[in-house]
Amino acid sequence: MLNLAGSKNVRFIAERLHRSVAAVRKRLRRLGETSTRVREGLTKNQLAELIGSSPKTIQRWIDLEWLHGGYEGKNRDDDSIRISDKQFFEFWRNHPNKY
Secondary structure, three states, X not given: OOOOEOOEOHHXXXXXXXXOHHHHHHHHHXXXXXXXXXXXXXXXXXXXXXXXXXXXXXXXXXHOOOOOOEEOOOOOOOOOEEEOHHHHHHHHHHOOOOO
């Protein structure tokens, strides 16, 4: 469970362990894992800063479906999408002149 926490969402962990979402959350809190948010990947702002671009450029790539990411949590603000290393490398391979 601890190996999956932070990289997979709680619903995925619960299904894999054949437990309820509430039971998984409670157990993770007991084990000292205070946050169940997926922390894998970078937000648009973090990626933009890393590559020296603007968040608007990153959003444009997402809108054009050149770059894919995953939403975290229920609150889907502009910056709640995360782009994994694998997703960025795929974008870079397909669109090297954009980066």
